[in-house]
Amino acid sequence: METYSTDGTPGGGFRFRMRGGNSIIGSSEPLVIVDGIYMDNSNRNTTSGANTGVASFGMNNGTRGLLAVNPEDIESMEVLKGAAAAALYGARGSSGVIVIKTKSGAAGKASLDYALDAGFTEVHRGVLNYKNNWASGEISQWADLINAQVTNPVLRYSPTEISQWQGNPSKDWLLEPFQRGTFTRHTLRLTGGTEKLSYYASVSSQRNLGHQKGTNYGADGFRVSITARPTDKLEIRASADYSADTRLQLPGGSPGFFVVNQWARNSNAMPFMRLQDVRNPLSTGFNAVRPEGAGRDLGIYSPDDYVTLRKENKIGRVIGGINMKYNILDNLAVDVNFGVDNSNIEGKMIYPYGLVGLFPQGRLDIDNETIRAKTLTIGLNHAWKINDAFNLKSAIGMQYDDNTRTYNYVRFQNRSPITPEDFLGSYTTFNAGSNIEFKDILKTTGVYINETLGYKDKIFLNLGGRMDKTTAFSNQFYFYPRAALSYVATQTIRLRAAVGSTGTQPPAYSSLPTFAVDAGGFDGASAVRYAVIGNPNLKPETQTEIEIGGDVSFLKGRINVELTYYNKSFKDLLLTSASVNPALAANKGSTTNIQNIGTMRNQGLEFSVNVAVIDNKDFKWNLSFTGATLDNKVTSLSIGGVTPPVLLGGLLNVARIVEGYPLSGLWGITPESANSSDFRYLGSPYAKLDFNINNQLDYKGLYFRMLWGGKSGMKKFNATARDLAAPTTRMHEDYWNTPRTDLVGATGTGGVFNDFSQWVQDASFLKLRFLTLGYNVPRNVLNGSFFKASRVKSLNVSLTGANLLTFSSYKGGYDIESETSGSGGGNAWVRGIDSWEAGI
Numbered sequence: 146m147e148t149y150s151t152d153g154t155p156g157g158g159f160r161f162r163m164r165g166g167n168s169i170i171g172s173s174e175p176l177v178i179v180d181g182i183y184m185d186n187s188n189r190n191t192t193s194g195a196n197t198g199v200a201s202f203g204m205n206n207g208t209r210g211l212l213a214v215n216p217e218d219i220e221s222m223e224v225l226k227g228a229a230a231a232a233l234y235g236a237r238g239s240s241g242v243i244v245i246k247t248k249s250g251a252a253g254k255a256s257l258d259y260a261l262d263a264g265f266t267e268v269h270r271g272v273l274n275y276k277n278n279w280a281s282g283e284i285s286q287w288a289d290l291i292n293a294q295v296t297n298p299v300l301r302y303s304p305t306e307i308s309q310w311q312g313n314p315s316k317d318w319l320l321e322p323f324q325r326g327t328f329t330r331h332t333l334r335l336t337g338g339t340e341k342l343s344y345y346a347s348v349s350s351q352r353n354l355g356h357q358k359g360t361n362y363g364a365d366g367f368r369v370s371i372t373a374r375p376t377d378k379l380e381i382r383a384s385a386d387y388s389a390d391t392r393l394q395l396p397g398g399s400p401g402f403f404v405v406n407q408w409a410r411n412s413n414a415m416p417f418m419r420l421q422d423v424r425n426p427l428s429t430g431f432n433a434v435r436p437e438g439a440g441r442d443l444g445i446y447s448p449d450d451y452v453t454l455r456k457e458n459k460i461g462r463v464i465g466g467i468n469m470k471y472n473i474l475d476n477l478a479v480d481v482n483f484g485v486d487n488s489n490i491e492g493k494m495i496y497p498y499g500l501v502g503l504f505p506q507g508r509l510d511i512d513n514e515t516i517r518a519k520t521l522t523i524g525l526n527h528a529w530k531i532n533d534a535f536n537l538k539s540a541i542g543m544q545y546d547d548n549t550r551t552y553n554y555v556r557f558q559n560r561s562p563i564t565p566e567d568f569l570g571s572y573t574t575f576n577a578g579s580n581i582e583f584k585d586i587l588k589t590t591g592v593y594i595n596e597t598l599g600y601k602d603k604i605f606l607n608l609g610g611r612m613d614k615t616t617a618f619s620n621q622f623y624f625y626p627r628a629a630l631s632y633v634a635t636q637t638i639r640l641r642a643a644v645g646s647t648g649t650q651p652p653a654y655s656s657l658p659t660f661a662v663d664a665g666g667f668d669g670a671s672a673v674r675y676a677v678i679g680n681p682n683l684k685p686e687t688q689t690e691i692e693i694g695g696d697v698s699f700l701k702g703r704i705n706v707e708l709t710y711y712n713k714s715f716k717d718l719l720l721t722s723a724s725v726n727p728a729l730a731a732n733k734g735s736t737t738n739i740q741n742i743g744t745m746r747n748q749g750l751e752f753s754v755n756v757a758v759i760d761n762k763d764f765k766w767n768l769s770f771t772g773a774t775l776d777n778k779v780t781s782l783s784i785g786g787v788t789p790p791v792l793l794g795g796l797l798n799v800a801r802i803v804e805g806y807p808l809s810g811l812w813g814i815t816p817e818s819a820n821s822s823d824f825r826y827l828g829s830p831y832a833k834l835d836f837n838i839n840n841q842l843d844y845k846g847l848y849f850r851m852l853w854g855g856k857s858g859m860k861k862f863n864a865t866a867r868d869l870a871a872p873t874t875r876m877h878e879d880y881w882n883t884p885r886t887d888l889v890g891a892t893g894t895g896g897v898f899n900d901f902s903q904w905v906q907d908a909s910f911l912k913l914r915f916l917t918l919g920y921n922v923p924r925n926v927l928n929g930s931f932f933k934a935s936r937v938k939s940l941n942v943s944l945t946g947a948n949l950l951t952f953s954s955y956k957g958g959y960d961i962e963s964e965t966s967g968s969g970g971g972n973a974w975v976r977g978i979d980s981w982e983a984g985i
Contacts, residue, residue, distance in 0.1 A: 155353035155362030163241035175241035182484030250343030266326035273956035276878035318409035326356030359452035405451035648685030772836035813901020830977025833858030910953035919943030
């Protein structure tokens with residue numbers, strides 16, 4: 146499973162991928178289930194069905210759902226992928242399932258535990274292509290190259306300025322927006338009870354100061370769980386979780402001038418300059434030259450100015466559920482689970498007065514999002530021992546869940562500079578055209594059955610299926626079957642195979658016309674407009690997966706090997722895009738519509754090797770190697786037998802969907818291109834091999850953990866390095882003195898800068914992900930007078946470092962694993978672009 150940060154700032158959470166990208170429009174995120182409750186863990190940066198959530202214009206970006214669960218409260222986590230996930234969860238489990246069980250109380254005296262996690266973060270590295278070391282002669286040469294492009298002699302750099310620079314100390318302006326980040330989390334837990342009634346409660350408080358100036362995150366939470374066993378046959382568990390988060394972010398996305406770590410590049414802040422020396426001689430726009438010297442198009446003097454251009458979010462979340470299990474007979478039980486996940490985000494995007502050229506008198510965007518998700522599951526489980534050779538396990542049940550999302554967005558502009566930024570009365574302009582309200586309800590009903598027949602504990606045959614009905618389509622059920630076979634050949638060898646089908650569903654009511662209130666629909670007057678045109682012929686994005694594997698054990702269980710081959714085929718891929726059929730979208734006054742357009746496949750191997758190198762009383766050493774390969778290809782694109790045009794996405798349309806190539810394959814102009822529109826295929830953003838190497842050593846309470854991880858065989862578009870090589874900046878260590886004709890060609894359409902084959906680069910790497918040294922204080926020490934008096938029963942101290950070393954030939958942005966995605970829901974498939982936005 147691939148895990149990576151959503152945006153790199155505190156509170157951003159993590160995204161997950163299992164066996165590659167699984168959809169174009171649909172989410173490739175696995176379903177997250179916490180204590181039987183379906184949790185919304187989606188990216189909250191774009192609106193569903195109404196593309197108003199472009200990152201650059203301030204839509205809220207709250208935390209992902211999993212951040213509402215304190216890691217200290219988690220008892221177990223199970224990852225289901227492939228056909229196994231599809232059996233019970235249908236379309237909701239099309240990208241895999243993460244099942245989390247939280248801690249509950251146990252019989253015994255009341256026990257109070259305290260845990261403290263604390264640490265700090267630093268920028269892993271700067272931008273490696275940024276030239277920091279400048280000799281006096283190189284400074285003069287650089288200034289001459291820039292001056293040669295300036296038509297107004299008044300704006301050229303003067304000999305006096307150049308002489309000053311030659312005496313200045315060097316400063317890495319690309320690292321200036323960063324600081325040391327800090328992290329603390331306090332958790333207090335109380336457990337206890339009797340066999341009939343037990344309880345678990347925890348309170349937590351977390352504070353993060355981001356290592357990028359202007360970012361921070363705070364979270365306070367409370368969780369309680371009560372388990373009652375009134376009879377031997379009945380168990381009832383009730384749990385509730387509340388979290389209140391605040392998050393301060395910096396704006397990111399397109400247009401790129403809203404990306405704080407791009408300030409130096411945009412403003413020509415060279416390492417040999419002081420802040421007061423910085424100006425942009427090539428600019429003729431807003432405040433090109435300021436009286437005090439510092440200045441640029443946007444009016445942003447320094448990286449610290451970006452701190453005042455910010456997102457502010459307040460997030461409240463309540464998760465609650467009740468689970469009841471009743472043993473009707475010794476071999477027959479019913480399980481009922483009901484849960485609610487309710488979250489609300491209040492967001493503000495603040496553009497201060499006089500800072501951004503597009504809104505010189507300031508702007509305030511306010512948005513609010515509420516999500517209410519309910520889950521009901523009823524299952525009946527039966528076990529039957531037919532005879533000494535055969536046994537049968539049966540499961541039948543139904544699941545219902547609905548997800549109601551309400552979104553509102555309003556914009557205010559032009560305020561007096563002496564009034565508070567968040568005082569609505571200070572703004573003279575209310576932008577009615579941006580006052581948008583959108584609401585959708587996604588309801589899913591599923592009925593499942595699962596039968597497992599076992600023969601002498603050697604052969605296990607599983608047959609099952611699920612029927613789903615959802616508001617995304619017309620009123621009909623879709624059936625998803627599953628079958629699996631497992632054979633225990635010997636005590637050390639097990640063979641297995643499975644096949645299963647499931648379907649990805651689009652946003653609610655995609656097959657039907659739906660509407661949204663738009664206050665600026667016609668000449669500024671309120672109106673109802675189409676949110677989605679509707680497509681009555683819409684079908685699920687169906688995937689069928691075959692997996693074959695085996696497990697082998699050697700040397701009395703000291704070496705264990707697992708190997709699995711998987712092949713996932715997708716049909717009826719869903720896409721929201723006017724480029725597929727513009728006429729269908731245009732005739733209803735909407736820009737997009739959802740359609741089924743083609744087929745795709747993912748295939749590869751998953752493997753793991755676990756070795757108990759040393760295993761004795763005092764010293765244990767375990768070594769494991771896990772990995773996965775992936776080969777992705779879009780095998781066909783068509784609507785009614787007609788192949789649609791190439792689908793474009795991402796920065797400079799480098800990422801594309803082309804029949805016969807990977808989803809989000811990287812394309813660009815090369816010296817072999819016939820013209821500026823002749824893009825050639827340059828590589829896949831998906832790693833051919835993703836692997837981890839984990840070392841665990843334990844010696845008499847002292848423990849050491851070291852995790853290495855890496856990826857091999859994927860490409861990235863190094864947009865960060867390309868920007869540095871632009872003739873208007875000349876910050877790249879390899880191209881700062883390259884003649885203009887060699888850099889961009891005689892007409893501005895050629896040269897190394899416009900040769901994308903130079904910038905789509907191999908991004909393979911090996912990284913030391915985690916290094917931990919810890920000590921579990923022995924019980925005999927805890928029984929000493931001091932600890933005994935303070936009733937300390939266990940004590941663990943550890944020191945952990947993350948991302949300490951990276952080995953790679955790739956020289957891109959701040960983190961080799963960071964990448965941008967497309968803005969808006971239609972470009973969620975974009976991968977493999979290393980731009981400035983990725984560093985936020």
